[in-house]
Amino acid sequence: MPDINPQNIKELRALVEQQLQYTLCVSLNKATHGDIFNAVALAIRHFQQDHFLLSQKRQREERKKRVYYLSMEFLLGQSLRNNLLNMNLLAEMHQVVNDLGFDLDHLLDEEPDAALGNGGLGRLAACFIDSMATLDIAASGHGIKYEYGLFRQSFQNDQQIEHPDDWHSMHSPWLVEHHAQQILIPLGGYIEHSEDVDGNYNPMWLGWKTIIGIPHDYFVSGYRDTTTNKLRLYSAVASDSFNIHIFNRGDYIKAVSDKIASENISKILYPSDEVLTGKSCG
Numbered sequence: 445m446p447d448i449n450p451q452n453i454k455e456l457r458a459l460v461e462q463q464l465q466y467t468l469c470v471s472l473n474k475a476t477h478g479d480i481f482n483a484v485a486l487a488i489r490h491f492q493q494d495h496f497l498l499s500q501k502r503q504r505e506e507r508k509k510r511v512y513y514l515s516m517e518f519l520l521g522q523s524l525r526n527n528l529l530n531m532n533l534l535a536e537m538h539q540v541v542n543d544l545g546f547d548l549d550h551l552l553d554e555e556p557d558a559a560l561g562n563g564g565l566g567r568l569a570a571c572f573i574d575s576m577a578t579l580d581i582a583a584s585g586h587g588i589k590y591e592y593g594l595f596r597q598s599f600q601n602d603q604q605i606e607h608p609d610d611w612h613s614m615h616s617p618w619l620v621e622h623h624a625q626q627i628l629i630p631l632g633g634y635i636e637h638s639e640d641v642d643g644n645y646n647p648m649w650l651g652w653k654t655i656i657g658i659p660h661d662y663f664v665s666g667y668r669d670t671t672t673n674k675l676r677l678y679s680a681v682a683s684d685s686f687n688i689h690i691f692n693r694g695d696y697i698k699a700v701s702d703k704i705a706s707e708n709i710s711k712i713l714y715p716s717d718e719v720l721t722g723k724s725c726g
Contacts, residue, residue: 452536459487485617492663496672503582511583515569517561577666589677619660656681680709
C-alpha cells in the first residue's frame with residue numbers, strides 16, 4: 445500500500461462530510477452505504493471539476509489541437525475505483541471511509557456499471573478516452589446517454605432472459621447535466637427539388653421534426669492526474685412532448701406518441717432484433 449498523506453485524509457474527510465451534509469442533506473449517524481458512496485463520488489468529482497477547468501485553461505494557453513472522439517457507446521465500467529486509482533487517492537479514501545464507519549471495498553463492489561455500452565466497441569472507446577487523458581492529449585468524447593445501455597440477465601428453462609438495467613435510476617453522481625446548453629437537432633423530412641428565380645438548383649429540406657439534446661458531462665482523469673478531459677453524452681427529449689388538441693379528441697396514446705418516438709433514441713442501446721422494428725434499428 446502506498447504511503448498515506450495525512451493532509452489528504454483531512455481534506456478528503458472534510459469534503460466528504462460537506463457533500464453528505466450540504467448536497468445530500470444527510471447526517472452521518474443516519475447515512476446509508478448509498479449515501480456514503482454518493483458523498484465520496486461527489487467529493488472526487490469536486491477535484492475532477494477543478495482539475496478539468498485547469499486542464500482546459502492550460503490547453504487553451506498552449507493552443508493545443510483537440511481530438512473529438514465520437515462513438516455509439518462508451519463502456520466505462522465502475523467509476524469510483526478507476527478515479528481513485530488515477531488520482532492516487534485510493535489509500536487515503538480507504539482511511540477516510542473507515543474513519544466514518546464504513547467499508548470502501550463494499551462501496552466499490554456495489555457500484556453499478558455505467559450502462560453506456562455493452563460490447564468491444566464501447567470498451568475500446570472508453571480505453572481511448574482514458575488513455576488520451578493519461579497522455580495529456582486535449583480530447584473529448586461524444587455519445588448518447590442511454591437509459592438502458594446494458595441488460596441484466598436471468599435464466600429460465602435453460603434460456604437467457606433479458607431485463608432492463610436502469611443504471612441511472614438513482615441519478616449517477618458522476619454526471620453533470622447542462623440543461624441550459626441543450627441543442628435542437630432536426631431529423632427526418634424530405635427534399636423538395638426546385639429552382640430559384642434565376643433557374644439555379646435550389647433544393648429545400650422540408651417536413652423535418654426537431655428533438656432536443658440535453659448534454660451531460662462525465663469527467664475522465666488521466667493516470668496520476670495528468671489531465672482531466674470530459675465525455676459529453678446527450679439524452680434525447682421531445683421538443684413538443686404533448687399535443688393537447690389530439691388529447692382533447694380522446695386519442696391519449698397518440699397525444700404523447702411524438703414524445704415516445706423522440707426519446708426512444710436514448711432509451712436503449714440495441715433493441716431486440718427478433719421483431720421488424722428492432723431489425724430496422726440495427
